[in-house]
Amino acid sequence: MSNKRIAIIGAGPAGLMAAEVLSQSSLPDTEIHVFEQKPSAARKFLMAGKTGLNISHAENFAQFIQRYDHSEWLKPWVKKWDADWIQNWMKGLGIESYVGSSGRIFPLEMKAAPLLRAWLKRLLKDGVQFHYRHQVLDLQSNRLTIQNLLDEHIFETSFDAIILACGAVSWMRLGSDGAWQQWLNSDEIDAFQPSNAGVVREWSSYMHTIFGQPLKRVDAWVEGQPKTQGDIVISHYGLESGLIYKQGRALRALQKQQQEMSLYLDLLPDQSIHQLAQKLQASKKQSMSNVWRKAGLDLAKANLVRELVDKSLWNQPELLAQRIKNLKITLTDFRPIDEAISCAGGIKQNALTAHLQLKSNPYLFCCGEMLDWDAPTGGYLLTACFATGRAAGEGVEHWLTR
Numbered sequence: 467m468s469n470k471r472i473a474i475i476g477a478g479p480a481g482l483m484a485a486e487v488l489s490q491s492s493l494p495d496t497e498i499h500v501f502e503q504k505p506s507a508a509r510k511f512l513m514a515g516k517t518g519l520n521i522s523h524a525e526n527f528a529q530f531i532q533r534y535d536h537s538e539w540l541k542p543w544v545k546k547w548d549a550d551w552i553q554n555w556m557k558g559l560g561i562e563s564y565v566g567s568s569g570r571i572f573p574l575e576m577k578a579a580p581l582l583r584a585w586l587k588r589l590l591k592d593g594v595q596f597h598y599r600h601q602v603l604d605l606q607s608n609r610l611t612i613q614n615l616l617d618e619h620i621f622e623t624s625f626d627a628i629i630l631a632c633g634a635v636s637w638m639r640l641g642s643d644g645a646w647q648q649w650l651n652s653d654e655i656d657a658f659q660p661s662n663a664g665v666v667r668e669w670s671s672y673m674h675t676i677f678g679q680p681l682k683r684v685d686a687w688v689e690g691q692p693k694t695q696g697d698i699v700i701s702h703y704g705l706e707s708g709l710i711y712k713q714g715r716a717l718r719a720l721q722k723q724q725q726e727m728s729l730y731l732d733l734l735p736d737q738s739i740h741q742l743a744q745k746l747q748a749s750k751k752q753s754m755s756n757v758w759r760k761a762g763l764d765l766a767k768a769n770l771v772r773e774l775v776d777k778s779l780w781n782q783p784e785l786l787a788q789r790i791k792n793l794k795i796t797l798t799d800f801r802p803i804d805e806a807i808s809c810a811g812g813i814k815q816n817a818l819t820a821h822l823q824l825k826s827n828p829y830l831f832c833c834g835e836m837l838d839w840d841a842p843t844g845g846y847l848l849t850a851c852f853a854t855g856r857a858a859g860e861g862v863e864h865w866l867t868r
Contacts, residue, residue: 469495470866473610473625475602475646476500477507479848480834480855481631482585487859489592493866498594499625501612502641503601508582509640510633511848515578520844521556522549524565533846535715536839539815543853549845552852559584570845605649608829627829627862631855634658634809634835646836651826654817656838659718660800662807662847664706665729667797673773677702679766684709685732688716695735700766703801705729711807711842717797718810727797732790733771734762739787746783754780763790808847810840821861822854828865833858 472488474481477500488498500507514520523530531537531544549571553563561581562574573581590596597612604611609624630649633642635658647655680697686709687693696709713729720727734742745761748754758768772780775789803809813832817825822837824830833854841847 469497470626471497471624472499472627472629472862472866474498474500474629474631475610476631476633476641476834477502477504477596477598478631478633478641478834478851479508479511480851480858481629482508482589483852483855484629484631484831484833484859484862485589485594486585486592487856488862489589489594491859491863493863499597500594501597501600501602501610503599503615504641505598507586507596507598508578510637510642512578512582513637513640514844514848515576515581518572518576519578519581520570520572520848521563521581522552522571522845522849524549524569524571530846534839534841534850535810536815540839540850540853543857544850547849547853547856549849552849556581559588602646605646605830607827625829627831627865629831629833629858629862630836631832631834631858632836634812635803636660636806636809638804642835650813650817650824654813654824654826656811656814658803658809658811659721660803660806661714661718661810661840662711662843663714663803663805664701664801665704665710665717665727665797666799666801667704667795669700669702669704670773673700673769674702676700676766676769680707681731681733681766681770682764683735684767685735686710686713687730688713688720689728689730691716693732698731700770704797705795706801708843714800715810715840717800721799727799729795729797731793731795733767733793734790737762737791739784739791742787742790743783746786748781748783807843808835808840810838812836812838814838819861821864822858823861823865831858831861831865 470493474484485498485500531541534540556563563571564574565571599615601613601615602610603613611622613620630646632646635644680699682697685693685695694712698705698707698709717727749757779785813836822831822833834851
């Protein structure tokens with residue numbers, strides 16, 4: 467068998483995992499070239515790990531896989547390379563991990579940088595060649611047109627297989643600019659939408675004093691969908707937090723169907739309507755603000771009620787309690803996609819084989835956030851990026867040994 471040349475475009479988590487699989491494969495004398503247009507690898511991965519790298523989650527797999535949309539598609543790969551596998555893989559790189567009280571898995575040192583350094587060192591030792599500041603300008607069949615951004619030299623070269631691990635279109639300044647979409651047919655890609663992003667609501671000037679303040683311990687849901695509990699931050703543009711991200715899939719579905727984007731909140735989930743109505747009874751000795759505060763409405767929650775509930779209901783305890791526990795917030799949009807932590811949409815499942823090989827171009831394999839799947843923040847995103855990267859690497863190995 468002659469020597470094989472493999473290109474991987476993108477040095478993020480998915481691309482690095484694909485490189486790892488191929489560098490440890492049974493393919494003899496294989497050249498593995500990773501092209502990255504930025505000056506260094508995995509810049510988004512490093513940014514995510516600045517405040518603590520949530521790399522996966524320790525939870526029952528049946529529950530874990532349901533965090534994803536298109537979960538049945540991802541299931542075989544995420545099950546094969548699950549949270550336990552990731553922890554053992556980290557240990558093999560000399561990085562110990564621990565499970566936090568919320569089930570999130572972190573490196574013991576918390577940061578992403580030590581893990582990335584150890585990983586890149588091993589990849590280099592295994593013969594992977596990295597070409598930083600190299601931008602792929604065009605892709606035709608198995609041939610790449612590449613520009614060295616240092617000297618602006620443009621050259622063409624061909625490969626036996628090419629893995630696209632280019633990311634989606636969020637955080638473009640870190641490398642995910644979506645330029646790769648021009649290399650595929652438009653009907654192979656489901657349009658990208660912001661995910662794990664804030665939502666937009668225009669507030670009155672009355673709300674300005676509480677921008678940046680949290681709505682603590684509230685339930686949130688989209689009509690007909692399950693409730694989730696947590697905190698939400700009120701911002702100048704609308705609402706932001708992990709709790710909002712969890713409702714993103716349902717909100718995107720409304721937007722896609724051109725329906726009103728409405729989010730519902732229970733501001734005091736630990737109280738029944740009856741209990742709350744009792745506490746909201748007017749008192750001659752206390753101001754309304756004081757009555758509301760004692761009922762459990764802090765300043766942020768009280769201001770939100772004043773913003774959204776008609777004033778005629780403020781002195782009707784039963785009706786007010788109903789609204790507080792079923793508060794409708796009409797939203798106009800998501801924040802811009804470049805601000806989103808991740809994206810929904812991407813290369814469709816029906817455009818790819820079970821080996822993540824593009825049906826329209828058998829030299830091409832795809833992985834990571836380019837694919838049409840989505841998940842909540844942190845460990846869920848990384849787990850699927852790792853898993854699909856490894857799946858694409860195995861797909862190339864299968865293709866080249868057929």
